[in-house]
Amino acid sequence: MWEYTNKVQQHFMQPQNVGEIEEPSGTGDVGSLACGDALKLTIKVDENDIIVDAKFKTFGCASAIASSSVLTELIKGMSVDEAAKVTNEDIAEALGGLPKEKMHCSVMGREALEAAIADYRGVILPMAQGEVVCECFGVTDLEVVRAIQESGLRSVEEITNFTKAGGGCGKCEDRLRDILQQTVEGLSKKSTPVKEQRMTTLQKIKKIEQVLEREIRPTLKKDGGDIELVDVDGDFVTVSLRGACAGCHSSRTTLKEYVEKKLREQVVDSLIVEEEK
Amino acid sequence: MNCGSDKVIYMDNNATTRIAPEVLEVMMPFLQDCYGNPSSMHTFGGQVGQVVEQARAQIAELLGADPEEIVFTSCGTESDSTAILSALQSQPEHRHIVTTRVEHPAVKNLCETLDMLTGHKHRVTRLMVDADGTLDMDAYQEALTEDTAIVSVMWANNETGVLFPVEEMAAMAKDRGILFHSDAVQAVGKIPINMQENQIDFLSLSGHKLHAPKGVGVLYVRKGTPFFPFLHGGHQENGRRGGTENVASIVGLGRACQLAGEMMDEENTRVRALRDKLEKGLLASIPKSILNGHVENRLPNTSNISFEYVEGEAILLHMNQHGICASSGSACTSGSLEPSHVLRAMGVPFTAAHGSIRFSLSIYNTEEEVDFVLEKMPRIIADLREMSPFWEG
Structure with a gap:
């Protein structure tokens, strides 16, 4: 059984904006029956380039339906330019995260949005x-x-x-x-060296949270453990190990060999991870 | 932990079953006071050895086997691995295996990793099935060669319940001097099996599929069949399987087999009738619903139905809201991106494979439960279809 956030469950059980707009300004049709999920997104854009309505029809699992539903909520009221900047990470974040095997559902949402915008603008999807x-x-x-x-x-x-x-x-x-x-x-x-130097603490925290959520937490949870981010100060990352990890003999090894290694690989390679005392 | 078992409608008995109260009762002493090791010299342990033998006799009785043909294992998967690897070890010059495209992962994935396990190259023939899930017997006959070490074919399919003619197939293998294994995990306890009336060499069963606990299985090994252990160690099980016996579960499995023998008629009358009522009701009340698998030739408790244009995980989660437990062959529930290999092998189109739900009943299900499911399902499917871009209403 998947571990879905409350937000995912809520959008799955009570999806918002189900349906199809008549005479839409743009339509995005992605996925197929063979793939196991598909999404048809229709948007209505007013004369000021603002998305005034968005509706969806989705064939797929709970996270596909929830991603579609939250996407329509996200983009309503946005200008088309703003909506074009919405990424799959934004969709996943709005749902409080998705299991990593289900991230493709958020990608499908983003692709449908791009297709709908391209259709509205009359351009071919790159x-x-x-x-x-x-x-x-x-x-x-x-x-x-x-x-x-x-x-x-x-x-x-x-x-x-x-x-x-x-x-x-x-x-x-x-x-x-x-x-x-x-x-x-x-x-x-x-880009990476430049990006690393320019990464603000806020960006760093966001990125660390992503890696924790997507990779580290699910792995620790398999062994009955968990991890929380406590603080980020420059390169020093303080975390707190929970559940079975707390007081586990090998927690130090987990921290250095796994958590620190993963964060260094994916955020900044100078990070030092310490446990909260 | 309160898991709310009193509030669920459990129709997922091919996944696992509840432990029968009668089974739990006979197990308890061996989880409490009677903790002796059956291999010990003292009476305290030795008497436990006697109940293990009693359980062995109960299991043999259900299968029409001799008690010494029963080897206790930890699960169905271990039994499958033991049988197939034993056959390969006893005939190192034979490098061909015949199996089917619809086996349980315990056999399917083992056959895919044999080269790594044995250090030899093997050729594996995977027999096709037709749209009903039935095997092509001519293709089977042709697949048997001089080089074939073992045939491994399940007795009943876990997803569709379709039965394979394993007894006939075993006879055909025997004519050519080829060993035959059947994964009968889903069949034992649900349909009559008599090993005296067939020529199957190895047969796997699993405790938790017939109201005994998880963590205990059996490999039936016909007398005279060459055998190589999978777990080497102590002299338990006559040197055929090392490791201290899981006494309580073995005792439970013995009792469960006894009960299954007594309940066999009920399984094939009352449970079958409930299954049929559920199936007919769903097919009649929900448009574009299709039964997967042969209508007649199948386990009495299983019904696999596809609801076109909706996705299985979404259906299951809505059913879950009503406390209804079942399974799906959709891609999303498996953690992979492909729908059930069984349904795909049967040529079930993608429109239907992703929306397949398996209902598997047991003697503990009631008519009220079936009525409740029949009442809830049409709405669940209609709501999801309302949301589906492929549903034209």
Whole structure:
């Protein structure tokens, strides 16, 4: 059984804005029956470029329905330009997080939104122009690259969780590994050092919380433990280990070998993680 | 922990079953005062050894087997692994295995990792099924070769309940001198099985599927079949399986088998009637609902129904709101992105595979429960379809 947040359950049981707008300004139709989830998003835009209404129809699991529902709530009242900046991370965050295997549901929401905006603006979706890498789920290389860049993905498994690519027959795994390597190398050459220097404490906290939520917490929970972020001061990250982790003999090893390593890999490689005394 | 078992309608008995009160009762002394080790020399332990033998006899009785053909294991998966690996070890020159596309992961995934486990290359033939989930017997006949070490075919499918003609298949294998294993985890206790009337060499069963606890299983090994242990260690189980006996659970399994024998008629009359009522009711009241698997040739307790254009996890979570427990073959419930390999092998289209729900009943289900499910389901499906972009109303 998945661990869904209250927010996910709420949006699943009482979804908002179900339906289809008649004569919409833009329509985004993504996914398919074969893929196991699909979303049709319709938006109404007024003369000031403001999204005044948004409705959805979704075929899919609880997190797909909840992602769609929360997406319509998020974008109502936004200008089209603002809505274009909404990412899958924003959708997941608005739901209080999603299980990592379900992140692709938030990605589907974002893709439907992009498609609807492109339809409204009368332009062709740039992502669809890429080369299809995963034939089972029809995922393009551009979509994979973007997911790697925006969500800091570091393994093929993570790519599958976010984009579904590689989750079917698995034939594209090598190709995904290549794309991952190239993208990560590209990132570290170009933007990463600059980005690291410029990362504010607030951004750092946000990023640390993401990594904790998406990777570290689920792993610790498997062993009956949990972790809370207490403070971030420069490179010093204070956390508190909970549940089975608290007082566990190997908690120090967990902290240094796992938590610190993961955070260094994905946030800033100078971070020092300490337990709250 | 209060798990609210009194408030649920449990129709997920192919996943696991409740421990029968009669089973729990006979187990209790062995979780309390009678903690001796059956292998001990003193009476305190030795007397426990006697009840293990009594349980062995009860299980043999249900299967029409000899008690010495019963080997206790920790679960169905261990039994499956033991049988298949034993057959490969006893015939190292044979490198071919015949199985089906719809096996439980215990057999399916084992066959996929055999090369790694044994250090040899193996060829695995996975027999196809048709739209009803029925095997092609001609293809089976052709698949048997000089090189075949073992055939492993489940007796009843866990997802659809479809029965395979394993007795006939075992006879065909025997003619060619090939060993035959059947994963009968879903069949034992639900349909009559008599090992004296067939030529199956290995048969797996699992306690928690027939109202005994989790953590105990059995591998039936026909007398005279070459055998190599999976767990090496002490001399328990006549040297066929090392490790101190899970006494309480073994005693429970013995009693559960005895009860299953007594309840076999009820399973095939009352439970079957409840299942049929549920199934007919759902198919009649919910449009675009399809039964998966052969109508007749199936376990009396299982019904697998697809509700087109909606997704299984979403259905299950709505059912959960009403306390109804069942399973789904949808991709989202499995943690993978692909729907059930069983339904896909049967050629069930994606429109239906993602929305499949398995109801599996037991003797503890009542007509009131079936009526309640029949009352709630149409609304759940209608609400989700209302939300589905593929539903045209």
